[in-house]
Amino acid sequence: MTVLPANPMSPRPFRILKVVRELSDTFTLLLQPETGGAFSFRPGQFNMLYVFGAGEVPISISGEPAEDRQLVHTIRSVGPVTQALGRLKAGDVVGVRGPFGTPWPVEDAFGDDLAIIAGGVGLAPLRPAIYQALANRPRFGKLIIMYGARTPQDILFRKELEKWRSRFDVNVHVTVDHATGQWAGRVGVVTKVVAKAGFDPLHTTALVCGPEVMMRYAVEALEERGVAASKVHVSMERNMKCGVGLCGHCQWGPHFVCRDGPVFRFSDVAALFPVREL
Amino acid sequence: MVQIEGLGRIIDEHPFFRGIDGKFRSLLVGCAANERLDAGQYLFRQGGHADKFYLVRAGSLQLEVHAPGRTIVVDTVDEGEIVGWSWLVEPYRWTFDARAVTLLRLVSFDAKCLRGKMEADAELGYEVLRRFVPVIGQRLAATRLRLIDIYGPGE
Amino acid sequence: MAPSIGAKVVLLREDLDRLIAELRERGYVVIGPTLGEGAILYEEVTSSGDLPAGWSDVAEAAAYRLQEGADRRLFGYSLAAQGWKRHLYPPRQRLFLAERAGRGFRLSSGEADGAPMALLGVRACELAAIQIQDRVFTKEGFTEPGYAGRRRAAFIVAVECGRAAATCFCASAGTGPAVGPGYDLLLNEMIDGDAHRFLATAGSDNGAAILGGLSCRPPTAAELSSAAAQPAAAAAQQQRRISADAAGVLTRAAESPHWEAVSKRCLTCGNCTMVCPTCFCTTVEDITDLSGDIAERWRQWDSCFTIDYSYIHGGSVRQSGAARYRQWITHKLASWHRQFGSSGCVGCGRCIAWCPVGIDITAELHALEQAEQVSKGGDNGAD
Known part of the structure; x- marks a missing residue:
């Protein structure tokens, strides 16, 4: 279990330094605490972002964990609050509660190959883990990033993926579900990449984040390769509202996803995954 | 003879035929040939006569559908995989265009030759089909997954 | 000698008003059973006259109604329609007020806590429920400040059940009908002919101090055994049970x-x-x-x-x-x-x-x- 912030129910004002348009419906906010001071978090954790009067949404942190002067969130506009966030400009202020939840266990993977499997906007919560892995690159075997997006136009953090791919010590596989002839990359599901990627299944830790359906099949592909369920970690999405396991909304079986997750060891939740409407 | 031995080894080492019995391998070699294709070129076209199937040894290719004004990529086939099963079922016509994304090195099998041997030797026929079915199954599953449009806008 | 925890005294019917007055004197808002909306409701009471004397309740699946009881008991019903949750954790609470300030905003905190509450008539199952909510709201890592504050200040007067409704199954749930620890005062209501009285047990120093202020007589052996028989009688009436597994x-x-x-x-x-x-x-x-x-x-x-x-x-x-x-x-x-x-x-x-x-x-x-x-x-x- 992780340590909660000092006053977890009160939004702390953060000023927007910069808004970066990532995709047609996705943007990144660079934030700084209004009152100064630092913001520390661990990769995989999330904040509740508050837009004055409009409401609050859980958003994972997508920035560099070693950088505590600037808070970074990558957001897809899908509902009223995320759309309200999308209308904000540099200089505006948002409320931040957090960080909440369990982190990606990047340190536990030292000595293993690290397989990072992301789908769609699920790359955002994994980016801090990638930064942490790169900062500790010599401690891992292979570092393999497998990323699936809907179309080439939906590839998040494209420049960074290209930069990582150009390194000799990182393997990056990007695949899209739908493409036209302009796309010279791979077309097909991310699970196919998992089936073929060159990690050593007996010594691999996998971090998986994406739509729940994609995660189910990705985990299946990892298991078929022989990766132990105890070395697979998934990040769950449920209706997080309070962040401290108090309001009940994010329950998934016996777990409060906001507190016991969002990152779960797959072997701890394997029995819950197949149950519908849990 | 040297070339046949070389093809035999390539067939042996390719994941699709890995572990195949020696007697089947020699039958296969009789129908096989080495091929290469430059990036951008078409291996076959939709509607064309499906007279071969291919083991991809190196490189990758895309299966495409051409529509007025655009080309839709439906799948990517990489090194270690196979291309083509239209040769197995009448009327032996390719369903998609196959275009090399990179330089391709392939082993092709003459469909008529192979079908003839499979008809004559049911054991060989079973062995080849047994290896095709999982590939077809995996591609069908992958296609269904993409049908869900999991990264889509929701609702 | 001042009574201590575990001390038992007898309160007469009229002493209950002295108890309520004493609690109010000490700054408590006393919440207890009242009649309203065709049900027992836990609302503020200022004297024993507010209590549902002579009323009982009948509960069945999809049914709850009041009926006149056999005697003038103040606590002759089983349960109010709703528990104490709505006082300790109100249905609507303001968490904060924010004022726009330039391009940002300024927060002021939520609502101030009201006066401490004395909960009069807490049943065994209800005390257990409060203790369960204590664990929910003050668990490792996070304490809900509003609940914790109200709860810490609350004075609990438990009243043990002498009968059970048809919907009751506390015996199999392991929470009653005998009231467990955690109360400040425990009352057993007893009517014997014209004699209407309560056995009161102190469960905390605070409870003992309040009993001390009422200067009442100690119980007789008959009164003690009559009170002790109440939860057993209530347990025996229970028709429903919940599986241990x-x-x-x-x-x-x-x-x-x-x-x-x-x-x-x-x-x-x-x-x-x-x-x-x-x-x-x-x-x-x-x-x-x-x-x-x-x-x-x-x-x-x-x-x-x-x-x-x-x-x-x-x-x-x-x-x-x-x-x-x-x-x-x-x-x-x-x-x-x-x-x-x-x-x-x-x-x-x-x-x-x-x-x-x-x-x-x-x-x-x-x-x-x-x-x-x-x-x-x-x-x-x-x-």
């Missing part, structure tokens, strides 16, 4: 066809969650005034039976009524153990009485248990 049954029942059967009756109205003394789910509502310069956040009770409860991008996770009923009962009787170290059910039976179609938590659990037995038997039979 509820958690196990539900953990194995996730895919049971029985959920479909329940959902044909369940209206997903959420009444059970509103009357449950341990259900704690809330949602927040962010609102602004017309100018858009003042925003408030309100927390209000929510129910896992609403469709929005499990909403995530793309749609709600629990669309079917079957999944929502399963969530509620599984959380209450199984997940709760993992989350808070006990069952979430105290056996008060309110969810049975206030369910408009009479769904009975004990009966549904029993049906699931039976179905499990049958399917086990079927497996054996197939050998």
Whole structure:
């Protein structure tokens, strides 16, 4: 279990330094605490972002964990609050509660190959883990990033993926579900990449984040390769509202996803995954 | 003879035929040939006569559908995989265009030759089909997954 | 000598007013049973005249009504329609007020706590429910400050049950009818002919001090044994029981066809969650005034039976009524153990009485248990 912030129910004002348009419906906010001071978090954790009067949404942190002067969130506009966030400009202020939840266990993977499997906007919560892995690159075997997006136009953090791919010590596989002839990359599901990627299944830790359906099949592909369920970690999405396991909304079986997750060891939740409407 | 031995080894080492019995391998070699294709070129076209199937040894290719004004990529086939099963079922016509994304090195099998041997030797026929079915199954599953449009806008 | 914890004295009927006055004197708002809206309600009382003298309640599946009791008992009913939750954790609470300031905003905190409360008439199951909510709201890592403050300040006067309603099953839930530790004062109400009195037991220093101020006589042996017989009598009347293996049954029942059967009756109205003394789910509502310069956040009770409860991008996770009923009962009787170290059910039976179609938590659990037995038997039979 992780340590909660000092006053977890009160939004702390953060000023927007910069808004970066990532995709047609996705943007990144660079934030700084209004009152100064630092913001520390661990990769995989999330904040509740508050837009004055409009409401609050859980958003994972997508920035560099070693950088505590600037808070970074990558957001897809899908509902009223995320759309309200999308209308904000540099200089505006948002409320931040957090960080909440369990982190990606990047340190536990030292000595293993690290397989990072992301789908769609699920790359955002994994980016801090990638930064942490790169900062500790010599401690891992292979570092393999497998990323699936809907179309080439939906590839998040494209420049960074290209930069990582150009390194000799990182393997990056990007695949899209739908493409036209302009796309010279791979077309097909991310699970196919998992089936073929060159990690050593007996010594691999996998971090998986994406739509729940994609995660189910990705985990299946990892298991078929022989990766132990105890070395697979998934990040769950449920209706997080309070962040401290108090309001009940994010329950998934016996777990409060906001507190016991969002990152779960797959072997701890394997029995819950197949149950519908849990 | 040297070339046949070389093809035999390539067939042996390719994941699709890995572990195949020696007697089947020699039958296969009789129908096989080495091929290469430059990036951008078409291996076959939709509607064309499906007279071969291919083991991809190196490189990758895309299966495409051409529509007025655009080309839709439906799948990517990489090194270690196979291309083509239209040769197995009448009327032996390719369903998609196959275009090399990179330089391709392939082993092709003459469909008529192979079908003839499979008809004559049911054991060989079973062995080849047994290896095709999982590939077809995996591609069908992958296609269904993409049908869900999991990264889509929701609702 | 001043009474200490465990001390027992006898209060006469009229001494109850002295007790209420003493509590009020010490700054407590006394909340106790009152008559209203055709039910017993826990509301502020200023004297024993506010209490439902001579009234009792009848509860059955989908039924609750008041009826005149056999005598002039003040606590002759079993339970109020709702528990103490609405006083310790009100249905609507303002979490903050925010004022626009330039391009940002300034927060001021929520509502100040009111006067401390004395809860008069807390039943054994209700005390257990309060103690369960204590664990929910003050668990490792996070304490809900509003609840914790009200709870810390509260004075609890428990009243032991001498009878049980048809919906009661606290005996099998392990929470009653005998009142467990955690009260400040415990009362046993006794009427014998014209003699109307209470055996009062101090459960805390605070309770003992208040008893000391009332200077009452010690109980007789007959009074002690009469009080001691009350919970046993209430236990003997209980017709419903809950299985000891509820958690196990539900953990194995996730895919049971029985959920479909329940959902044909369940209206997903959420009444059970509103009357449950341990259900704690809330949602927040962010609102602004017309100018858009003042925003408030309100927390209000929510129910896992609403469709929005499990909403995530793309749609709600629990669309079917079957999944929502399963969530509620599984959380209450199984997940709760993992989350808070006990069952979430105290056996008060309110969810049975206030369910408009009479769904009975004990009966549904029993049906699931039976179905499990049958399917086990079927497996054996197939050998």
